[in-house]
Amino acid sequence: MVVLSKPAMEQYGLVKNNSCKTNTFFPGIPLIDLSKPDAKHLLVKACQEFGFFKVINHGIPTEFISRLESEAVKFFSLPLSEKEKAGPANPFGYGNKKIGPNGDVGWVEYILLDPQFNFQKFETVFGVTPEKIQAAVHDYVASVKKMACDILEKLAEGLNIQPKNVFSKLLMHEQSDSVFRVNHYPPYPDLHGRNLIGFGEHTDPQIISVLRSNNTSGLQIALKDGSWLPVPPDQNSFFVNVGDSMQVLTNGRFKSVRHRVLANSLKSRVSMIYFGGPPLSQKIAPLPSLLMNGEEDSLYREFTWFEYKMSAYKSRLADNRLGLFEKVAAS
Ligand SMILES: C=C1C[C@]23C[C@@]1(O)CC[C@H]2[C@@]12CC[C@H](O)[C@@](C)(C(=O)O1)[C@H]2[C@@H]3C(=O)O
Ligand SMILES: O=C(O)CCC(=O)C(=O)O
Ligand SMILES: [Fe+2]
Numbered sequence: 001m002v003v004l005s006k007p008a009m010e011q012y013g014l015v016k017n018n019s020c021k022t023n024t025f026f027p028g029i030p031l032i033d034l035s036k037p038d039a040k041h042l043l044v045k046a047c048q049e050f051g052f053f054k055v056i057n058h059g060i061p062t063e064f065i066s067r068l069e070s071e072a073v074k075f076f077s078l079p080l081s082e083k084e085k086a087g088p089a090n091p092f093g094y095g096n097k098k099i100g101p102n103g104d105v106g107w108v109e110y111i112l113l114d115p116q117f118n119f120q121k122f123e124t125v126f127g128v129t130p131e132k133i134q135a136a137v138h139d140y141v142a143s144v145k146k147m148a149c150d151i152l153e154k155l156a157e158g159l160n161i162q163p164k165n166v167f168s169k170l171l172m173h174e175q176s177d178s179v180f181r182v183n184h185y186p187p188y189p190d191l192h193g194r195n196l197i198g199f200g201e202h203t204d205p206q207i208i209s210v211l212r213s214n215n216t217s218g219l220q221i222a223l224k225d226g227s228w229l230p231v232p233p234d235q236n237s238f239f240v241n242v243g244d245s246m247q248v249l250t251n252g253r254f255k256s257v258r259h260r261v262l263a264n265s266l267k268s269r270v271s272m273i274y275f276g277g278p279p280l281s282q283k284i285a286p287l288p289s290l291l292m293n294g295e296e297d298s299l300y301r302e303f304t305w306f307e308y309k310m311s312a313y314k315s316r317l318a319d320n321r322l323g324l325f326e327k328v329a330a331s
Contacts, residue, residue: 052241109186252299
């Protein structure tokens with residue numbers, strides 16, 4: 001990344017170092033052991049209260065994680081001119097500082113991939129080893145997707161709805177519109193008590209997002225009172241976000257969590273995120289069984305994932321994207 005002067009860095013957004021919840025009593029990020037029988041109930045509770053949790057005993061082979069991370073680190077270490085051959089990210093490819101099509105910026109560089117992977121665009125960049133990278137992405141994504149489906153099935157069981165694949169089938173569908181992203185947040189020079197925004201606050205539009213990072217801090221989630229809670233990094237665990245589409249499918253029971261990343265002044269952060277989405281034609285509406293078979297009103301007007309995605313790509317990162325689809329309460 002190019003070194004910038006302090007005023008130039010301000011365009012990425014700065015926050016005071018003490019702007020987060022650190023001293024108020026807080027029980028901590030929900031921790032779910034996927035191998036335990038009570039996982040399904042704890043998952044439901046975490047999705048209702050935070051829309052966010054950490055999982056252990058996830059079954060993802062360490063080798064898949066380290067292989068992909070080391071390929072990603074190699075890629076991000078290339079000269080900018082080489083990396084740019086895989087860009088711009090519109091929507092897939094290499095991106096640097098610009099996030100999305102509507103003027104958002106952050107102290108981040110990234111690769112966005114369609115997990116059905118068309119690596120042709122990357123062939124020139126990855127040179128002799130496109131197959132190696134392709135295999136690393138494939139193994140990692142297949143394994144994380146399986147875990148995401150396991151979590152979604154446990155959630156259906158915990159909610160007492162049938163069939164248990166009611167959510168997971170949307171990711172398993174051969175036309176599932178999922179996205180895979182690797183973010184790199186380089187360290188930045190000291191800004192006298194200020195933190196630089198790496199990835200601005202937002203909610204993820206899809207059903208579920210599964211994140212793994214190296215041991216560098218930066219991720220924060222918004223609590224109900226609007227304060228920011230730093231998420232301690234843990235390279236051996238995965239973090240899961242409820243996305244906007246899941247909030248709608250559950251008629252608002254599960255919360256799509258607002259989150260952001262602050263860049264670290266000392267260490268690089270590398271994160272890999274699988275965003276599990278449904279097929280484009282999928283109707284997104286509360287499940288009838290969660291509307292008490294007609295007793296409860298839907299909070300949202302009906303839409304397809306295609307419509308929501310189109311609308312999301314017209315929005316700015318921090319926008320309340322679901323707001324446009326909420327039904328106005330009758331007076
Ligand atoms: C500003 C934007 C970037 C984003 C597309 C959008 O217009 C609004 C949603 C953003 C987001 C957030 C979660 C994921 O990182 C992402 C890939 C997604 O599906 O929605 C990004 C989009 C992006 O970076 O292109
Ligand atoms: O990089 C991270 O840790 C999170 C980034 C994120 O929220 C996203 O890419 O949607
Ligand atoms: Fe996100």
